[in-house]
Amino acid sequence: MSEGLPQPVLIVGTGLLGTSLGLALRRREVDVLLSDRNPEHVRTASGLGAGHPYAGQPVGLVVVAVPPDHVGPEVVRALAETDALVTDVGSVKTAPLRALEGESSIERYAGGHPMAGSERSGPLAATPTLFDGRPWAVTPHGRSSAEATAAVEELARVAGASVVRLSPEEHDEAVARTSHLPHLLSVLVAGRLADAPTDHLALSGQGVRDVTRVAGGDPALWQQIVTGNAAAVAGLLTQVRDQLDVLIDAVATGDRASLGEILERGVAGSRAIPGKHGGPSRPTVSVFVSLPDHPGELARLFADAGASEVNIEDVHIDHDPARDTGLVELVVDQTRADHLQTSLGERGWETHR
Amino acid sequence: MSEGLPQPVLIVGTGLLGTSLGLALRRREVDVLLSDRNPEHVRTASGLGAGHPYAGQPVGLVVVAVPPDHVGPEVVRALAETDALVTDVGSVKTAPLRALEGESSIERYAGGHPMAGSERSGPLAATPTLFDGRPWAVTPHGRSSAEATAAVEELARVAGASVVRLSPEEHDEAVARTSHLPHLLSVLVAGRLADAPTDHLALSGQGVRDVTRVAGGDPALWQQIVTGNAAAVAGLLTQVRDQLDVLIDAVATGDRASLGEILERGVAGSRAIPGKHGGPSRPTVSVFVSLPDHPGELARLFADAGASEVNIEDVHIDHDPARDTGLVELVVDQTRADHLQTSLGERGWETHR
Numbered sequence: 001m002s003e004g005l006p007q008p009v010l011i012v013g014t015g016l017l018g019t020s021l022g023l024a025l026r027r028r029e030v031d032v033l034l035s036d037r038n039p040e041h042v043r044t045a046s047g048l049g050a051g052h053p054y055a056g057q058p059v060g061l062v063v064v065a066v067p068p069d070h071v072g073p074e075v076v077r078a079l080a081e082t083d084a085l086v087t088d089v090g091s092v093k094t095a096p097l098r099a100l101e102g103e104s105s106i107e108r109y110a111g112g113h114p115m116a117g118s119e120r121s122g123p124l125a126a127t128p129t130l131f132d133g134r135p136w137a138v139t140p141h142g143r144s145s146a147e148a149t150a151a152v153e154e155l156a157r158v159a160g161a162s163v164v165r166l167s168p169e170e171h172d173e174a175v176a177r178t179s180h181l182p183h184l185l186s187v188l189v190a191g192r193l194a195d196a197p198t199d200h201l202a203l204s205g206q207g208v209r210d211v212t213r214v215a216g217g218d219p220a221l222w223q224q225i226v227t228g229n230a231a232a233v234a235g236l237l238t239q240v241r242d243q244l245d246v247l248i249d250a251v252a253t254g255d256r257a258s259l260g261e262i263l264e265r266g267v268a269g270s271r272a273i274p275g276k277h278g279g280p281s282r283p284t285v286s287v288f289v290s291l292p293d294h295p296g297e298l299a300r301l302f303a304d305a306g307a308s309e310v311n312i313e314d315v316h317i318d319h320d321p322a323r324d325t326g327l328v329e330l331v332v333d334q335t336r337a338d339h340l341q342t343s344l345g346e347r348g349w350e351t352h353r
Numbered sequence: 354m355s356e357g358l359p360q361p362v363l364i365v366g367t368g369l370l371g372t373s374l375g376l377a378l379r380r381r382e383v384d385v386l387l388s389d390r391n392p393e394h395v396r397t398a399s400g401l402g403a404g405h406p407y408a409g410q411p412v413g414l415v416v417v418a419v420p421p422d423h424v425g426p427e428v429v430r431a432l433a434e435t436d437a438l439v440t441d442v443g444s445v446k447t448a449p450l451r452a453l454e455g456e457s458s459i460e461r462y463a464g465g466h467p468m469a470g471s472e473r474s475g476p477l478a479a480t481p482t483l484f485d486g487r488p489w490a491v492t493p494h495g496r497s498s499a500e501a502t503a504a505v506e507e508l509a510r511v512a513g514a515s516v517v518r519l520s521p522e523e524h525d526e527a528v529a530r531t532s533h534l535p536h537l538l539s540v541l542v543a544g545r546l547a548d549a550p551t552d553h554l555a556l557s558g559q560g561v562r563d564v565t566r567v568a569g570g571d572p573a574l575w576q577q578i579v580t581g582n583a584a585a586v587a588g589l590l591t592q593v594r595d596q597l598d599v600l601i602d603a604v605a606t607g608d609r610a611s612l613g614e615i616l617e618r619g620v621a622g623s624r625a626i627p628g629k630h631g632g633p634s635r636p637t638v639s640v641f642v643s644l645p646d647h648p649g650e651l652a653r654l655f656a657d658a659g660a661s662e663v664n665i666e667d668v669h670i671d672h673d674p675a676r677d678t679g680l681v682e683l684v685v686d687q688t689r690a691d692h693l694q695t696s697l698g699e700r701g702w703e704t705h706r
Contacts, residue, residue: 115558127705129643132680135556164555174553182542182564184600187619188593189538192530194622200527202517203488204626205468207567211535214560216623219616223609234605240541241601244594247537252587256576263572266540269547270569273557290482299659303652312651315668327482352480 004154006060006085007031012074014045016117017089018065019126022050024159027128033059045123061151064088068224072099079105085145087112087152091175092228093139093168110144110152111168113137113175114161121218129160136161139171176232183214183222184237190215206316284313285337289328290350301328301349308343310336357507359413359438360384365427367398369470370442371418372479375403377512380481386412398476414504417441421577425452432458438498440465440505444528445581446492446521463497463505464521466490466528467514474571482513489514492524529585536567536575537590543568559669559682637666638690642681643703654681654702661696663689 008031011018015036022032022045032051036042042053062078064071064086071090076099078086086109090096093111100106114136136156140149153163166174190212193201226233243262250258291297298317305312314331332340341351361384364371368389375385375398385404389395395406415431417424417439424443429452431439439462443449446464453459467489489509493502506516519527543565546554579586596615603611644650651670658665667684685693694704 115556125706127641127703129680129703130705132643137556164552166552170550170553171556174549174556177545177549177553178557178561181545182561185538185542186560186564187616187622188596188600189535190619190622191596191615192534192589192592192622193625194618196527196530196625197523198627199517199519200523200530201625201627203468203490203524203527204531207539208531208535209626210563210566211539212619212623212626213563215619217620219613219620222616223613226604226612227607227609230604230607234601236545237597237601237604239545241594241597243541243544244590244597247541248587248590248594251579251583251590254580254583256580259579260572260576262544263540263575265547266543266565266568267570267572269540269543269545270565272546272549272554273562273565274551274554288480290485297659298665299652299656302655306650306652312670314670317665317667327485350480350482352483353478 004150005030005158006151008033008057008059009051009155010035010054010059010062010078010082010084011051011065012036012062012078013065014041014050014123015065015067016121016123016125017114017130018063019045019048019050019123020116020128020130021063021065021089021159023048023126023128024131025155026050028158030158033057041123045126048123048126050123050126058082059084061155062086063155064090066090067221068092068228072096075109076100076103079103079108084108085110085148085151087148087155089114090228091179091225093137093171094231095228097141097168106141106143107145108148109141110148111139111141111171112152112156113139113171114156114159116161131156132160134161135164137164137166137171137174139166139168141168172229172232176229176236180226180229180233181236181240183217184226184233185240186212186215284331285334285353287330287332287337287340287344288352289330289344291328298328301344304344304347304349305330305340307347308340310340310343357503358383358511359504361386361410361412362404362508363388363407363412363415363431363435363437364404364418365389365415365431366418366420367394367403367476368418368420369474369476369478370467370483371416372398372401372403372476373469373481373483374416374418374442374512376401376479376481377484378508379403381511383511386410394476398479401476401479403476403479411435412437414508415439416508417443419443420574421445421448421581425449428462429453429456432456432461437461438463438501438504440501440508442467443581444532444578446490446524447584448581450494450521459494459496460498461501463491463493463501464524465492465505465509466524467509467512469514484509485513487514488517490517490519490524490527492519492521494521525582525585529582529589533579533582533586534589534593536570537579537586538593539565539568637684638687638706640683640685640690640693640697641705642683642697644681651681654697657697657700657702658683658693660700661693663693663696 010033025032033054034042034051035054062084064074066074071088114131116130116134138152156163316329344351363386378385386407387395387404388407415437417427419427424441467484469483469487491505509516669682
């Protein structure tokens with residue numbers, strides 16, 4: 001399945017993404033070469049089995065895996081210094097293209113963006129399974145050759161990902177909406193907590209924890225991502241500001257109809273997100289189970305849930321500070337929830353919806 | 354421990370909260386009476402063991418557990434029709450007080466708000482464990498008698514909750530910040546997804562799912578909650594709009610310093626939320642584990658995690674659409690992550706951070 005992939009593959013930048021890609025490709029015995037401006041990182045990545053150090057030999061495909069600010073210049077350099085096809089794994093796609101305008105070699109470049117990452121960084125955080133089943137946006141520009149686009153799609157598949165083909169402009173609009181906007185609004189909500197009195201924060205529940213989780217992400221990285229996608233992000237933020245004005249007016253004047261419209265639109269939007277299996281979103285419900293807060297009890301619960309033959313779509317754990325017990329939320333297909341509750345009840349678990 | 358609770362306790366409104374409270378109090382053999390404008394709900398709640406139908410007998414404490422819009426009038430009625438102490442479990446606390454202005458009986462009332470709920474409603478969704486370990490805000494106003502306040506605190510403790518004492522104004526400010534603002538901003542983010550192209554939404558990851566989860570909540574209920582807390586909510590929304598203006602300007606002009614400040618403030622805010630055990634927030638990290646997407650594998654994983662004696666703080670499951678396998682994110686204390694990874698690795702699991 002990796003015959004269509006031009007080899008060797010040179011990975012420029014052996015951080016989390018680059019090293020993980022090397023490990024993923026090596027599972028399929030792809031010939032992988034590694035470079036990084038930090039030679040220590042190359043030695044580490046190579047020692048982990050992600051590929052061999054690059055020594056200037058001819059290559060078939062260059063994958064640029066450097067921080068967002070450096071993607072454009074590194075793609076230009078790869079096109080100039082090799083005659084290989086070139087791609088990158090950066091999280092914005094139109095900004096690097098501007099660095100390529102006027103280059104005749106631009107045909108050999110098609111962008112890409114795997115939707116995978118971690119809050120850790122560096123080669124030691126790498127894993128061969130990082131891309132398994134994740135979407136990998138493949139973003140050819142107007143002058144990308146068919147050969148370059150095909151190579152990037154093959155790279156994504158060999159790494160274990162699912163290809164989503166988008167233009168660079170569509171991609172940047174899509175991630176502005178599904179990633180950058182949620183991140184920035186989460187940051188604004190979290191910002192309002194920063195100087196709140198401690199006894200006010202004691203009322204925090206699962207909702208605010210969920211909404212603000214991503215706000216803890218690395219500010220230096222997000223600074224680069226947001227700046228790199230400024231036009232799309234600013235456009236969406238402006239739409240949100242317009243909606244916020246309507247919302248403030250509705251709340252201040254007690255206009256329930258207008259407030260209701262905004263709330264209904266939020267429900268529709270939360271349902272528009274595709275199911276985790278990539279298929280249509282299936283209705284799920286939560287079954288809550290009380291359990292003692294000991295390591296072994298979770299295992300017993302999942303053993304019993306497994307015996308009920310109900311697939312668990314997601315799990316949340318909420319600890320009970322007063323009693324050192326926990327409440328586990330099992331998210332399951334709506335049609336299976338009754339069966340799960342009955343089955344767990346028969347095994348002595350206290351459940352509710 | 355329930356000797357200090359004036360009895361019988363009359364619960365007005367046998368929906369999810371009222372019926373759950375009855376069940377929780379009955380665990381401690383409290384004498385509970387139930388009323389509801391829907392007699393069918395009283396029969397159901399009574400049949401579940403939440404208490405006996407109310408028939409006009411003298412009571413010690415009335416708990417008003419009706420939808421937000423009806424709390425004020427029902428508290429007034431309870432004060433007029435009984436000589437009992439009165440409280441409520443509504444999610445806003447200053448608005449109902451306005452209905453009580455000028456009533457001489459106002460001393461017998463002290464408000465309350467358990468931080469517990471479910472996306473389901475009605476007595477059949479009730480559970481005796483709903484309040485276990487949850488914060489229960491107790492919100493006496495300026496004229497609440499010491500006796501009324503003590504009774505509400507005892508009610509919360511007997512139901513299994515942890516008391517957080519706040520004034521009504523502080524409470525409404527606190528929930529505006531920790532619940533209503535996160536809800537409304539989640540709604541605005543989700544609203545931007547409602548008409549997005551399907552292939553754009555295919556790039557959705559865990560971040561946007563977390564940020565928009567609460568946006569799926571019942572619009573009719575949230576309309577009442579937000580309207581009931583309009584002043585505090587509008588104030589915070591206006592602060593967010595001011596921050597949003599700064600953010601839009603920073604993004605549009607590429608002002609990285611200003612953008613960085615906003616992002617840093619978000620990190621600080623996300624860290625300000627107390628730990629789930631109610632103590633200070635402990636640093637946690639995520640350990641990712643690949644596993645086949647079969648019911649039994651989760652049980653095996655938790656059995657192995659349990660054997661490693663590391664407490665799992667939270668869990669997320671991310672399915673792999675391409676291969677029918679899953680990626681499980683185990684959130685654990687930072688100091689225990691290495692041990693967990695080593696231990697799981699020895700048992701044959703593929704992990705990464």
